[in-house]
Amino acid sequence: MVNLKSALLVSTVIALTALKPVQANESLPSWHDGPARDAIIEFVERVTDIESPDFVAPADRIATFDNDGCLWSEQPLYFQGIWALERIRAQAADHPEWHETEPYRSAIAGDMAGMMSAGEEAVIKMLFEAHGGLTSEEFRQSVGQWLATAKHPQKDRRYLDMVFQPMLELLDYLRANDFKTFIVSGGGIDFVRVFSEEAYGIPPEQVIGSTLDAHFEMRDGVPTIVKDSKLMLLDDKAGKPVGIYRHIGKRPIFAAGNSDGDLQMLQYTTVPRGEDDTSARFGLIVHHTDEEREFSYDRESHMGRLDQALDLAGDNGWLVVDMKNDWKQVYPE
């Protein structure tokens, strides 16, 4: 039967944890005390306080995060791009036509500026072509092996060690307050799923990303999913709200990004649906201002260009996080 001492202990733990899901003053330890951290905490307390007019039921606490440049670094090239370029070079001998066609020609030659001048969309399409014909298992193994060992050319860190510690804390803080956290990435849905659970605590069913078609077959009696080359969703810019609608079917109340590719996700999440819509909403932009600890870029960058969304942040009330001044630490120890 129930032991009195343990009963008291258990009840005390319950009484304490029932006070608040997370003590705000212990949250977000890698964020400097200041307006950015305060704004996040103020919003979360407002939508989780049942007495507040802005209270949001847990089922509707949907938070969406871009991945490249928002949860981990993206310079000098999206990390998925580095993996895909290695695959394209490895396959180049079997594709003589690539040597005549941009952006393949520049990619094979290692001319990144030439490659990017073909335009972001053409580059993304090329990078996805590197996956065609792989089974889902082969793809997972290829990416998993690469992530386990490959290192960033400048930072001498594994790519998985280039996630942003303050953003990991933000994900944890939101989940501790019954938010459901999703990734909404311009990168490939299957690529991000390989590491999202381990790196971010986000299970594959909460990852949205650019999506290739696929088909099912019984291959030698084994049920198999094979990736095709046709792009079904380019989950970037105006594709992000479509991806959210398709996968979640609800409008988020919190969105975080770092580039013009996230503009429409921020608008979809935060712009009122009409005069009657006074619901509480939060938009966040990670501004890469820290040349020393990470990278510094915005309006002129080929990767993660932040221009229009930065201009619109003020009018829309989006929090622009200054990495250099708002974060005590960038990468995990």
Added chain:
Amino acid sequence: MVNLKSALLVSTVIALTALKPVQANESLPSWHDGPARDAIIEFVERVTDIESPDFVAPADRIATFDNDGCLWSEQPLYFQGIWALERIRAQAADHPEWHETEPYRSAIAGDMAGMMSAGEEAVIKMLFEAHGGLTSEEFRQSVGQWLATAKHPQKDRRYLDMVFQPMLELLDYLRANDFKTFIVSGGGIDFVRVFSEEAYGIPPEQVIGSTLDAHFEMRDGVPTIVKDSKLMLLDDKAGKPVGIYRHIGKRPIFAAGNSDGDLQMLQYTTVPRGEDDTSARFGLIVHHTDEEREFSYDRESHMGRLDQALDLAGDNGWLVVDMKNDWKQVYPE
């Protein structure tokens, strides 16, 4: 501070609820005692018992359910089809070309046999065309209003009251054992999402279904998703494993269906990936055998034809649920 009496009470409740998530002998009350109910409970106890060699971590307890004919009735026509036909007839005057083209001509004339003779795929495509150009909000309102009032022509029940009570209990039982339950429907993802949370306790982000393309626009300053007519996923037959892969990114361990449209989902879920794959898996087929309380049909039916999957059930070890003899009750009181 903590009151002793309430401390004891709380602790006792904890001690009791910690025994087992759900007492098996209280579960599935609308299922007759017998081999079908026993097989389900035996499987769930096996994969949730941490001492069992078949134990599955909660994150991997993915269960997928077909909707039409599996969670609610589907005769004389998929209920979404009844709604869509009403919309097609209402729009027929604006589309003179429909009067010359099958299956539109038969649909407008109310000739169901003629309509179905155009083939299931053509009918599904036509029915989806009824959604094109609607905003997501207009669509939700149209379906919601219809479901609130429209009644089944033979059963004199609202369609929402034609869900299967034993399947609602199965969903609850699985969730009480930390399964994550998904719908994987040949019907439209947005249609099912209108009622899935209320009817089944399944939130929109856990609904997969046939999917139309959509686009995002700022319409008069309001962020808006507009449904297009192009079908991006026909979530039926070999499309179901693709939909599962795209939305969940994990292979389910439990799948339930009722027709040949669910065959590949059942294979994907239960057929071993190779000789090394001895993981515990469960396939379930609802067999419509109850002409009196519901409908009786299988190999010859235009809706929910069950033929090949029924032949393959034995060899694959799928549980074939006999509605007439395994269920005490079909619809909720």
